[in-house]
Amino acid sequence: GENVEQHPSTLSVQEGDSAVIKCTYSDSASNYFPWYKQELGKGPQLIIDIRSNVGEKKDQRIAVTLNKTAKHFSLHITETQPEDSAVYFCAGPAAGGNNRLAFGKGNQVVVIP
Amino acid sequence: KAGVTQTPRYLIKTRGQQVTLSCSPISGHRSVSWYQQTPGQGLQFLFEYFSETQRNKGNFPGRFSGRQFSNSRSEMNVSTLELGDSALYLCASSLDGDTQYFGPGTRLTVL
Numbered sequence: 701g702e703n704v705e706q707h708p709s710t711l712s713v714q715e716g717d718s719a720v721i722k723c724t725y726s727d728s729a730s731n732y733f734p735w736y737k738q739e740l741g742k743g744p745q746l747i748i749d750i751r752s753n754v755g756e757k758k759d760q761r762i763a764v765t766l767n768k769t770a771k772h773f774s775l776h777i778t779e780t781q782p783e784d785s786a787v788y789f790c791a792g793p794a795a796g797g798n799n800r801l802a803f804g805k806g807n808q809v810v811v812i813p
Numbered sequence: 814k815a816g817v818t819q820t821p822r823y824l825i826k827t828r829g830q831q832v833t834l835s836c837s838p839i840s841g842h843r844s845v846s847w848y849q850q851t852p853g854q855g856l857q858f859l860f861e862y863f864s865e866t867q868r869n870k871g872n873f874p875g876r877f878s879g880r881q882f883s884n885s886r887s888e889m890n891v892s893t894l895e896l897g898d899s900a901l902y903l904c905a906s907s908l909d910g911d912t913q914y915f916g917p918g919t920r921l922t923v924l
Contacts, residue, residue: 732911732912734911734912734913736915741917742917742918743817743903743915743916743917743918744856744903744915745915746912746913746914746915749912789855789856794858800846800858800861800869800910801858801911801913802858803848803855803856804855805855806855806856
């Protein structure tokens with residue numbers, strides 16, 4: 701089965717506050733962790749990714765952190781805006797290897813104006 | 814550079830019919846993966862094609878099949894449609910197999 705878990709399922713934040721979504725994985729050999737944003741009626745859009753040789757990566761208001769010891773990685777969105785409202789998916793190594801990705805179930809982020 | 818395109822965007826079929834969906838990857842990308850997305854199950858991997866060969870396969874029944882052409886365009890086919898096949902079918906292309914870029918999806922409704 702797949703081995704990427706994502707909690708919580710829905711996150712509501714006030715505009716301007718930060719949002720954090722966390723995912724866990726079980727395969728310690730994994731080395732690539734992307735995050736996707738999916739808006740209504742669209743396909744998932746890659747917003748940031750991280751490889752296992754770094755602990756953090758930032759791109760403007762978005763950052764991803766990786767904790768290899770604890771096997772979890774998190775998406776951080778600062779100064780949230782209404783257009784950040786979407787479903788966010790993490791991905792990681794699929795169970796059994798074969799070099800493909802498994803996706804978390806997704807987090808609905810709602811930014812309240 | 815144009816993104817991943819999928820056709821058609823919407824389809825309505827009845828049980829027992831078959832359907833073919835098409836995906837054109839980003840120019841230069843040789844890997845195409847297909848996913849089924851439903852509210853309850855999230856993104857479920859169907860299969861991946863690389864240079865016209867199926868490289869990975871998910872846990873779907875044999876009614877789901879695919880192929881890739883020499884220009885990297887890919888099609889997936891679902892035969893003997895069931896109500897539970899109603900979903901958003903997403904295609905993702907990749908240059909190297911890990912960084913994947915998704916298309917807008919095909920919304921399939923089975924009545």
